[in-house]
Amino acid sequence: MTKKPKQIAIYGKGGIGKSTTTSNLSAALSDMGYKVMQFGCDPKADSTNTLRDGSYIPTVLDMLREKGKVDAHETIFRGYNGIYCVEAGGPAPGVGCAGRGIITAVQLLKQQNIFEELDLDYVIYDVLGDVVCGGFAVPIREGIAEDVYTVSSSDFMAIYAANNLFKGIQKYSNSGGALLGGVIANSVSSDYQRSIVDDFVARTKTRVMQYIPRSITVTQSELSGKTTIEAAPDSAQAKVYRELAERIDAGASSAVPHPLDPQDLRAWAAKWADLILAIESGEVTDAAQAI
Ligand SMILES: Nc1ncnc2c1ncn2[C@@H]1O[C@H](COP(=O)(O)OP(=O)(O)OP(=O)(O)O)[C@@H](O)[C@H]1O
Ligand SMILES: [Mg+2]
Incomplete structure (x- = not known):
């Protein structure tokens, strides 16, 4: 019998560190022996590039536009430690709905039973922005992801975006939508930043999965086109990402959040x-x- 992969989605305000965190999470899970696919759901199509020495891959939607019909295998590229990398891509600039693009890309892989064929343990969706547009709620509401994590700093706008995401999860939770695994507190280094995030999760009945400090090691790794797990495996920062992976792997007690x-x-x-x-x-x- 083929197993079903665990499907998780990472959300958060623009530029908050979703792709960096997701790629390090994928790399750490892969080092733990899991078969991982990272699925970028951002029209910028830059989710997976630190898994591939800084190189970009063609997107599913671009291939569909060019060829009309695509073998799903052609859309999958290998990255660090054999991680499967896919970028959904976006609609032609100025037209179409990016959310529909995500559905199209996921359906292409599902119709061709790729997840089963590759015997994946994890599919991790790196999703653009918060849930202001219904399109980006797709991984939550279409039964694609089971657990959602949000990356947030202690800045108000990041927390505001997390709170909006909680509203989206709450809205779809009655109709089989995803649940919230927790908050990944990124760029949280000082005590007061930690206290702000702690207070927000307490009030919204959620939890912090990991505190990730801002670190020059992440900057260095990104500049060399790699995740921190790959570029600096012995660093304190890599340890933080490994702990995050272990916590997520330990099985989330995911729940419906209580947005303010x-x-x-x-x-x-x-x-x-x-x-x-x-x-x-x-x-x-x-x-x-x-x-
Ligand atoms: N903990 C950290 N320490 C240092 N730099 C970080 C950290 N997390 C993220 N960054 C840096 O912040 C920048 C934005 O990160 P990233 O691209 O992961 O954000 P994103 O949320 O995916 O952005 P977008 O919404 O544009 O997709 C990158 O240059 C990244 O290296
Ligand atoms: Mg990103």
Whole structure:
């Protein structure tokens, strides 16, 4: 009997570190012995390039546009440690819906039973942005992914995007949509940043999967076209990514998140504005105590 791969989707605000985190996660899971496919769902088609020495691959939608009919095998490229890399691509600029493009690309692989044929353990979808457009909710609502993780820093706009994603998950949860595995706290290095994220997850009844510091090792690795797992396997940062992979692999107790409504989110942010000032001035030394 062929097994079903675990399918997870990574969301988050633009530029927050989704592709970096996803690629390191794929690399770490692959090092653990799993067969992994990373599926980029961003028209920029840059999700997988640090798995492939910085090189870009043709996208599924581009191939379909060029040839009309495509053998799914042609859309799959191998990366670090044999990781299967696919980029869905996007519609021609200015026309069409990118979300529909994701469905088309996933369907092409599913119709040709690629996941079973490759005997995959994990398919990881790296999805653009938050769920402002229904199209990007596709991996959540079409029963594609089971678990969703969001990458967020402690910046308000990143948290705002995470909160919007929670609304999307909550909306589709009654109709078999994906559940939230947790928040991956990226570029969180100081105590107060950690406290902000901790407070947000407590209020939304979610959890932090891993705190990932901002690190020059990530920058160096990216400049050499590689993940940190590949370029600096003995670094502290690689260890952090490996821990993230282990936690995700341990099996998420995924759940429906409880997003804050706009007024509550505003009030929450305003409270933190006062608090970080008090922390900066030394008036408050323990943010967790002061909440
Ligand atoms: N923990 C980190 N330490 C240092 N740099 C980081 C870290 N995480 C991400 N970056 C850097 O931030 C930049 C944006 O990251 P990335 O491309 O992964 O974001 P993204 O969320 O996928 O962006 P987009 O929404 O455009 O797809 C990259 O240059 C990456 O190297
Ligand atoms: Mg990206």
